[in-house]
Amino acid sequence: MFSTLESKLGNRLVLPNHDAYDELRKVWNGAIDRRPKAIVVCESEQDVVDAVNFAKEENLHISIRGGGHNLAGTAVCDDGLMIDLSNMRGVEVDQAKKVAIVEGGAKLGDIDVATQKYGLVTPTGTVSKTGVAGLALGGGLGYLRGKYGLTCDNIVGAHIVTAEGELIYVHENNHQDLFWAIKGGGGNFGVVTKFEFQLYDLGPEVLAIDVMYDYQDVKSILTKAQEFLENAPDDISFNITAMMLPPAPFLPEALHHKKVVAVSGLYAGDPKNGESVIQPLRELAKPIVDQSGVIPYEELQKKLDVMVQDHIPVYGTSLYFKDLDEKTIDVLLNKLENAPVPTVLSQLWALSGKMNRIPEEETAFAIRDASFVLLLDVMVMPGMDEEVCKQWVDSLYADLLPYSHRNASYLNGIALLESATKNTFAQNYERLLSIKRKYDPSNLFRHNHNIDPK
Numbered sequence: 001m002f003s004t005l006e007s008k009l010g011n012r013l014v015l016p017n018h019d020a021y022d023e024l025r026k027v028w029n030g031a032i033d034r035r036p037k038a039i040v041v042c043e044s045e046q047d048v049v050d051a052v053n054f055a056k057e058e059n060l061h062i063s064i065r066g067g068g069h070n071l072a073g074t075a076v077c078d079d080g081l082m083i084d085l086s087n088m089r090g091v092e093v094d095q096a097k098k099v100a101i102v103e104g105g106a107k108l109g110d111i112d113v114a115t116q117k118y119g120l121v122t123p124t125g126t127v128s129k130t131g132v133a134g135l136a137l138g139g140g141l142g143y144l145r146g147k148y149g150l151t152c153d154n155i156v157g158a159h160i161v162t163a164e165g166e167l168i169y170v171h172e173n174n175h176q177d178l179f180w181a182i183k184g185g186g187g188n189f190g191v192v193t194k195f196e197f198q199l200y201d202l203g204p205e206v207l208a209i210d211v212m213y214d215y216q217d218v219k220s221i222l223t224k225a226q227e228f229l230e231n232a233p234d235d236i237s238f239n240i241t242a243m244m245l246p247p248a249p250f251l252p253e254a255l256h257h258k259k260v261v262a263v264s265g266l267y268a269g270d271p272k273n274g275e276s277v278i279q280p281l282r283e284l285a286k287p288i289v290d291q292s293g294v295i296p297y298e299e300l301q302k303k304l305d306v307m308v309q310d311h312i313p314v315y316g317t318s319l320y321f322k323d324l325d326e327k328t329i330d331v332l333l334n335k336l337e338n339a340p341v342p343t344v345l346s347q348l349w350a351l352s353g354k355m356n357r358i359p360e361e362e363t364a365f366a367i368r369d370a371s372f373v374l375l376l377d378v379m380v381m382p383g384m385d386e387e388v389c390k391q392w393v394d395s396l397y398a399d400l401l402p403y404s405h406r407n408a409s410y411l412n413g414i415a416l417l418e419s420a421t422k423n424t425f426a427q428n429y430e431r432l433l434s435i436k437r438k439y440d441p442s443n444l445f446r447h448n449h450n451i452d453p454k
């Protein structure tokens, strides 16, 4: 079956009997164990074209791996063809146009390194080793969302291999429908081999917010943070994370196993003007540690990398909220009190500024009127019961759903769930469906928050 493809790709086609197969089918989430029929380790756009054409002819469904960080592990599939872009990580900067041209397997850190050489940035996420492709296609929330919007808002062009095996260039005047759809519609429409992202002047030094409070103050921290958000300038984007600190060597021993609330963020204007603006976020309660201050942008973007372990089984969920009213906070905190394991990362990211001013129909990413998004993950460490953790996450979602905003979730932070997909695409769903039917009527690209063309 694979001989024609093998003649084109040589050892870039990896079959189950190949030594590299088990390593290549691994993704970030250790709970995922899927066995594709073959993996194509692409090194060029032509490799992607060959792989898609082959899948089309052989009636094989396709999964696409950018950085492999998706919680639902949709980069890898059972019995289909996995198109692996992780060797395509090039980033070029067009300084004059202020555009970064980024290959589909790049990590966020690859972009920061290349763009910061010129004092430029594009909004991405907060952990530098995350893949940009899945993040950008599903939204992209980072510390610049208030000032410059989501990652998907800053896609100004893309090279896409469609389900027809055609390599096309989409931008505002070419394949406008597809250009609209990839700004939040996920991997439904083809393989993006290259993105073009808008760049802005920032750095190298920026003012970072990095305060840690005692968990006992969590309720008043959330209430005060919400008050702060009401008048927060676009320059500020911040996240609130409740967790029990691990006994990790990079943390002082006094903090091991301590339950804390961390507030992290960025003031994206002139650091001199930001000190007084960020001050209220440093006084939400009595800090245990406050490392807020001026640091290189690249350092900020890498700060959380040490907290992230790869290949641990993770169960997670997400919901948007309009307000963190007392009842919502109580339901969440009660649930956290009764978590079956201590390895829960519960994040509330404040949403404001530019990302929320973009009209809902302007991009496929529809939820533009929430104030917070919950991103909750449970890491299942050795000895912990995976099924118990999964059930607890499902029950937390069910308990909080009635208090959520539009029953919607950040799709990059939730396992596959048809109702969440539809609720989140909201009024944009029908338009996405018609674009899916046009570009991928046989649902070749189905391993994603799927817009089923049937």
Ligand SMILES: Cc1cc2nc3c(=O)[nH]c(=O)nc-3n(C[C@H](O)[C@H](O)[C@H](O)COP(=O)(O)OP(=O)(O)OC[C@H]3O[C@@H](n4cnc5c(N)ncnc54)[C@H](O)[C@@H]3O)c2cc1C
Pocket (backbone or CB within 6 Å): 027, 028, 063, 064, 065, 066, 067, 068, 069, 070, 071, 073, 074, 075, 076, 085, 104, 105, 124, 125, 126, 127, 130, 131, 132, 133, 134, 135, 136, 137, 138, 139, 140, 141, 142, 186, 187, 188, 190, 191, 192, 193, 308, 412, 413, 447, 448, 449
């Ligand atoms: C440690 C960690 C930190 C994170 N931090 C953030 C954050 O700060 N902000 C945020 O918004 N999100 C964050 N996320 C979530 C992140 O957005 C998703 O995990 C996202 O899927 C990562 O992209 P990826 O390329 O690694 O995904 P992959 O797992 O490789 O792919 C996921 C899906 O995206 C699609 N896809 C991937 N590549 C392509 C491509 N080239 N062309 C077409 N479709 C493609 C496919 O449908 C694929 O199934 C984080 C996740 C992790 C694990």
